[in-house]
Structures are given as structure tokens and as C-alpha cells.
Amino acid sequence: xxxxxxxxxxxxxxxxxxxxxxxxxxxxxxxxxxxxxxxxxxxxxxxxxxxxxxxxxxxxxxxxxxxxxxxxxxxxxxxxxxxxxxxxxxxxxxxxxxxxxxxxxxxxxxxxxxxxxxxxxxxxxxxxxxxxxxxxxxxxxxxxxxxxxxxxxxxxxxxxxxxxxxxxxxxxxxxxxxxxxxxxxxxxxxxxxxxxxxxxxxxxxxxxxxxxxxxxxxxxxxxxxxxxxxxxxxxxxxxxxxxxxxxxxxxxxxxxxxxxxxxxxxx
Numbered sequence: 001x002x003x004x005x006x007x008x009x010x011x012x013x014x015x016x017x018x019x020x021x022x023x024x025x026x027x028x029x030x031x032x033x034x035x036x037x038x039x040x041x042x043x044x045x046x047x048x049x050x051x052x053x054x055x056x057x058x059x060x061x062x063x064x065x066x067x068x069x070x071x072x073x074x075x076x077x078x079x080x081x082x083x084x085x086x087x088x089x090x091x092x093x094x095x096x097x098x099x100x101x102x103x104x105x106x107x108x109x110x111x112x113x114x115x116x117x118x119x120x121x122x123x124x125x126x127x128x129x130x131x132x133x134x135x136x137x138x139x140x141x142x143x144x145x146x147x148x149x150x151x152x153x154x155x156x157x158x159x160x161x162x163x164x165x166x167x168x169x170x171x172x173x174x175x176x177x178x179x180x181x182x183x184x185x186x187x188x189x190x191x192x193x194x195x196x197x198x199x200x201x202x203x204x205x206x207x208x209x210x211x212x213x214x215x216x217x218x219x220x221x222x223x224x225x226x227x228x229x230x231x232x233x234x235x236x237x238x239x240x241x242x243x244x245x246x247x248x249x250x251x252x253x254x255x256x257x258x259x260x261x262x263x264x265x266x267x
Contacts (some may be wrong), residue, residue: 160181
């Protein structure tokens with residue numbers, strides 16, 4: 001009896017090979033997804049337990065097999081609880097990736113009967129750009145989120161709801177250091193300012209440059225979890241950054257920001 005026959009893998013069909021390849025791909029992308037996070041050590045422990053289960057099953061150790069089966073069965077429920085934030089982020093990213101496409105948005109509008117969201121005019125883009133320029137000159141910290149297709153109701157509910165037209169003076173007053181609404185993010189949706197003092201999720205990335213503060217980390221976090229864009233004005237340096245899909249783009253010229261905003265509002 002060969003070793004392969006002993007382990008039960010003597011006969012391999014095309015379906016078995018595809019099964020192995022798909023499992024390998026799932027493990028690879030799962031490893032890539034949680035690499036650098038606290039979930040990595042848990043993932044390694046689970047893989048180790050599964051390998052032990054395979055070995056004891058191959059040697060027909062009935063007691064150990066029963067124990068490992070029980071541990072792994074209970075572990076599935078524990079995983080759902082432990083990895084709840086990661087699972088939520090994965091599903092949100094998966095949904096956003098599809099719904100941000102033209103086909104996905106068309107399907108959503110057909111099912112829900114919705115249409116395109118209101119777009120901002122060039123005047124409102126100019127006001128937002130000018131407000132960022134002035135706050136940059138005054139070194140007034142600011143964090144502005146521009147919503148697209150992903151609903152931000154959970155984010156909006158953490159702050160104070162508004163329903164105001166985009167205007168440079170209003171935005172500057174919201175982020176004025178003595179204003180009660182300056183601490184947090186302003187959310188713009190449908191061409192209007194819908195909320196202020198909102199709390200955003202913080203990114204779990206470990207390779208964030210030291211020069212980036214909590215505003216940048218929050219902007220990266222919200223753009224990772226949703227299809228929203230974000231603008232950050234640094235309180236320390238006055239530098240402006242545009243954040244999209246978790247990637248930070250430093251703004252060297254105010255016209256660059258205007259072009260990015262025109263693209264963002266035009267989506």
C-alpha cells in the first residue's frame with residue numbers, strides 16, 4: 001500500500017484537481033486579505049487545527065478525530081463572532097465593487113425604482129474648493145466626505161444632521177476650531193451638506209506614513225469601506241489631501257483639487 005493510497009488520495013479526477021485549486025485560491029486571497037492584521041494569528045491557529053484533524057483522521061484516531069471535529073464545529077461559530085468586522089468589510093467591499101459599476105447601478109435602480117443622485121453644480125464645486133484653500137492657508141483642520149452610491153446612514157447617524165447648500169462660508173464655519181461641530185467629518189450627499197461632526201471608521205493599515213494623523217486614517221477608512229471620496233486638510237501643515245479607495249493623493253495645486261472634485265461629483 002502506497003502512502004497516497006493510505007491517505008486516500010490515490011485516485012484524482014478533474015473535479016478533485018479543480019477543488020484543490022479553488023481551495024488554494026481561497027486560502028491565498030484570505031491570507032492576503034488579513035495579512036498584517038490581528039486576525040492573522042487566529043487564521044494560522046485555525047489552519048493548524050485543521051491540519052491536525054486531517055492527520056488524526058488519516059491515521060484513524062477515532063477519539064482525537066471526534067474531539068477535533070467538535071472543536072472545529074464550535075470554531076465556526078466563534079469565527080463569525082471574532083471576524084465579524086472583517087467579514088462586514090469584505091462584504092461591503094464586494095458589494096461596492098459591483099454596485100459602483102454601471103451595470104450594477106442600473107440593476108439597483110431598476111429593482112428599487114431609483115434614479116441618479118443629484119449632482120453638484122460647478123458653483124458648489126468652486127465653493128468647496130475655495131473653502132479648502134482658505135482652511136489650508138489658515139491651517140484649519142478639516143475632513144469632508146463625498147458620498148456616492150453606498151448609503152452612509154450609519155455614518156450620518158453618528159453626527160448632527162443638516163440639510164444645507166454647499167457654501168464656502170458654511171464649510172469654514174463648521175470646521176472653525178471654536179465651533180461645536182468642528183470635531184469630526186462633514187458628509188456631502190446629493191449635492192448638499194447632510195451632516196457634520198460625524199465619526200468615521202479608522203483604517204487598520206499598518207503602513208500608514210507617520211505624517212498622517214487621525215483625519216487621514218479616518219479618510220482612508222471610510223474610502224476603504226465605501227465608494228465615498230474624502231478631502232483632508234491638515235491642521236499641522238495645512239496640506240490638502242484627496243482620498244479615494246484608500247489611496248491618498250497630495251494636492252500640490254488648488255486646481256488639482258478642483259479637477260478631482262469635478263470628477264468625484266460627476267460620478
